[in-house]
């Protein structure tokens with residue numbers, strides 16, 4: 001008998017396969033954890049953008065929670081695109097009922113092509129009620145600005161944002177630097193103990209970055225399920241995302257998908 005860590009992604013499906021639940025499952029499979037899915041919505045989407053969205057309703061989200069948690073031994077969960085207040089309410093209710101040991105909240109707001117994946121009202125609910133449940137929240141620069149209500153213009157405002165987002169209730173905060181500028185992409189991690197660590201990688205000059213945030217947060221979720229600490233996980237998470245971006249696969253147009261077959265131990 002082989003025991004494999006079990007995780008769940010609570011997010012939306014991307015019809016083109018590159019982001020959302022699709023990216024999560026590929027990352028989980030790559031990292032050898034078994035993943036269940038709780039679908040918050042379907043998207044008609046490709047690498048040019050999102051053409052249509054069909055959110056699932058609250059009852060159906062809760063039904064999926066009951067199905068998954070009454071059977072699998074879930075040790076870590078992550079959330080992705082949650083669309084609107086009904087979906088966020090369902091997810092909060094489900095998480096409060098089943099209390100997974102580790103919870104990563106990726107506050108997905110806008111797709112790479114510019115489509116809105118979260119309403120303003122839903123953002124408020126996430127800030128008020130979902131973040132206090134999170135072990136880690138992983139905003140990109142724009143998402144961090146929306147959460148705090150002020151712009152990140154320099155290192156100082158970035159550090160303030162980390163602390164202000166932690167005050168909303170998330171134990172640990174990772175602000176990702178993919179949308180920044182300069183030769184390096186720097187991610188900032190604020191831990192519960194108040195320490196800040198930075199993780200740098202070479203900025204890869206490509207627009208084929210569909211699903212980078214999903215892939216990074218899934219990688220972290222997989223390794224939390226394995227019992228590793230965020231400090232142990234982050235250097236490998238950055239190496240994995242850099243490999244997945246740089247070993248380009250030519251699929252679709254525009255913001256093409258990542259290579260989820262990479263192995264950073266090769």
Ligand SMILES: Nc1ncnc2c1ncn2[C@@H]1O[C@H](COP(=O)(O)OP(=O)(O)O)[C@@H](O)[C@H]1O
Pocket residue numbers: 139140141176177178179185186187201202203204205206209211212213214216238241242245
């Ligand atoms: N062009 C890039 N080169 C290297 N790493 C990148 C690049 N873009 C994003 N990343 C990495 O991918 C992860 C996701 O970052 P980001 O793109 O900011 O998030 P999101 O997909 O949520 O907008 C981060 O760890 C970031 O450092």
Ligand SMILES: Cc1ncc(COP(=O)(O)O)c(N)n1
Pocket residue numbers: 011012013014019020021043045080081108110111112209210211212213214
């Ligand atoms: C269903 C779904 N979930 C999340 C994203 C964000 O992905 P990206 O990393 O490209 O911004 C997306 N485009 N679609």
